[in-house]
Amino acid sequence: MKNNRFKFMFLLLLCSILIIPSFVGVRQANAASTVTMKVNAESLNMRSGPSTNYKVVKVLKMGSKVTKISTKGTWTKVKSSSTTGWISSKYVVKVSTTATSSTTKKAVATVSNLNIRSGAGTSYKSLGKLSKGTSGTVLAEKNSWVKIKTSKYTGWVSKSYVSITTKKSTSTSSSNGSTVKPAATSTANVGKYFTVKVDSLNVRKSSSASSTKLAVIKKNSSYKILAQSSNNWVKITYATGKTGWVSASTSYGKITKTKPTTSSSNGNSNTGTVVPSTDIGKYFTITADSLNVRKSASATSTKLDTVKYGSSFKILDKSSNNWIKITYATGKTGWVSGSYGKITKSKPTKPVSNDGTNTSDGSLSGKVIVVDAGHGGSDSGAVANGVLEKDLNLQVALALRSKLQAAGAIVKMTRTTDIFPTLYDRVSFSNMMKPDAFISLHHDSATASARGFTVLYTKGKDSTLASYIKQGMSNSLPNMVNRGHKYQNLYVLRENPQIGVLVELGFITNLQEVQTLKTATFRNSAANGITNGLINYFK
Ligand SMILES: [Zn+2]
Structure with missing residues (x-):
């Protein structure tokens, strides 16, 4: 029984395969839709195949x-x-879809009681009759017959008794892919520009004041009208x-044929500053190996610094170009491209990997560590033997950042760079980041004979x-004098509720020791020792 039914189904399928190609399909798109996309990354590799294993054939610039x-x-x-x-689809955004038009043919009966038959010939049986003036959609044509579909029947009628009309239907997709309903819209102003007249104007999900608020646009910013x-x-x-x-x-804005060329009153470009109310206050975690921080929201703006993979930042503002x-850094703000990170509602507790999943390897995985390079800018710290303490502090801090990140930590x-955050700034920064540990890095100065490293603490x-960091350093720097861990009343630790230590890495006043302190070998060993101390502490 089962077997027979399958044989029957198979025969039916075979028949349809053999029959279908002999018909000529009529309803077909006569213009394929073309989707234009824009590159939303500073530079994007175009490859010969769909993975990073394929070779790069071209490098596309932002906005291409x-x-x-x-x-x-x-x-x-x-x-x-x-x-x-x-x-990679992650780095392109759809900008437009051209109109997709399709041609629909209709067959209108020119006679009364026109037979709709099961096949293309008078020998086929009549399925029903079509009255004069009624129409069906043409599905196929064969010789002098057309296959039509009406609300009741699908069958064949003789071409002699129908008139065939061609109707073009066009649907235009907007940039977000939703179809604009022509009935509810007017096209009179589409393509013109809308310029905001009020200080700020809410952008909503749909054309109603009660709809979800998406963003706020500012006075004098202009936008092309899409619908x-x-x-x-x-x-x-x-x-x-x-x-x-x-x-x-008209109380909120002005519609003009062309984009107004006058600059906005707040000095911004007339694309306006957009504040998507939904992202401010959320967290942005870097998913690129390193990302440039710039003075303004543009890839051509002055580079201020770089931020590393896995670090998270509170979103202070967001521009219209993402x-x-x-x-x-303490008291320093800048802009990063939103294409190279992930936005989350709360601060991620674990580093985010490139594919957006949490990494589980790394013994400091998810730990937030604030690294504080002492002094900087106008404050050199100790100066001896041609060395400025601030420079050595920063070099060790950068080495420590790498080691900590390699162990999975999120480093702040x-x-x-060579800037001077005040002690207050450093503590405020730490309070904001709420790290698992705060590590301040300094170099000592005293008499020419003093030498060795010391780990200082203030709060019990x-x-x-x-103690753990002292032990880690002692292991990684066997030739250095270990001066132990000691209490000292230090502002950056006392005023800081987070667990923290201040490491005095060595004496720049000691002519012999300073030669060691200047080397990359020392910096890396010291960074390893501190990292291992933290790993053991958090075990
Ligand atoms: Zn110092």
Whole structure:
């Protein structure tokens, strides 16, 4: 029984395979939709295949437009000028979809009681009759017969008794892929520009004041109108790849044929500062190996610093072109491209790997460590034997950052360049980061004969960590004098509720020791010792 049914199904399938190709399909798209995408990364490798194993065929710059061909997994095949290749889908945003039009043919009965038959010939049986003036959608044509579909029947009618009309239907996709309903919109202002007249205007999910608020756009910023609703709201792209609706009431803005060229009153470019209310206060974690921090929200703006993979920052602001404002060092703010990180509601407790999953290896995995390079800028710290303490402190701090990150820690630096955060700034920064440990790095000065490293603590609860770090350093620096861990009343530890220590790495006043302190070997060994001390402390 089962077997017979399968044989029957198989025969049916075989028949349809043999029959279908002899018909000519009529309903077909006469214009394939073309999706244009924009590169949203400072530079993006275009490869010969859909993985990083394939060779780079072209490097695309931020903002370059490409045409989408297909997708495979997280990769998109695109065409850029004459080059075709694959790019990671993460770094492109859709900017537009051209109208897709399809042709629909209709067959209208020109006679009464027109037979709809089961096949293309009068020998086939009649399934029903079509009255004069009624129509069906043409599915296929064969010789002098057309296959049509009506609400009741699907069958064949003679071409002699129908008139065939062609109707073009066009659907236009907006940039976020939603279809604009022509009935509810007016096209009169589409393509024109809307300029905000009020200090700030809410961008909403749909054309209604009660709809979800997505962002706020600022006075004098202008946006191309993508669509307009019957209740006078306009659809705009308020940030790269993000569209929303704003009220186009004349009390809130002005519609002009061309983009106004006057600069905004707040000195920003007329694309405006967009504050997506949803991301401010959230956390941005870097997923690139290192990311440039710039003065303003642009890849061409002055580079201030770099931030490393896995570090997280509170989002202070977000620009319309998806750049994020962060505090990258004590009292210092700058902008990073939002394309190279992940936004999370709360501060990640574990480093985020490139594919967005938490890494579980690394013995300091998820630990947040503030590394404080003492002095800096106008404050040199101790000066002896041609060496400025601030420079050595920073070099060790940078080496320590690498070692800690390699062990899985999330490292926050009070400074990464030659700047001077005050002691108050350093403590405030630590309070903001709420680290698992605060490590301040200094070099000592005293008489020419004094030598060795010392680990200092102030609060009673800091002494255990001080002891572990002393032990770690003693192991990694066997030739250095171990001066032990000691209590000292230090502002950066006393005013800091977090567990912390201050490491005096060695004496720059000792002519022999300073030669060692200047070497990369010493810095790396000291960084290893401190890292191992932390690993053992957190075990
Ligand atoms: Zn110092």
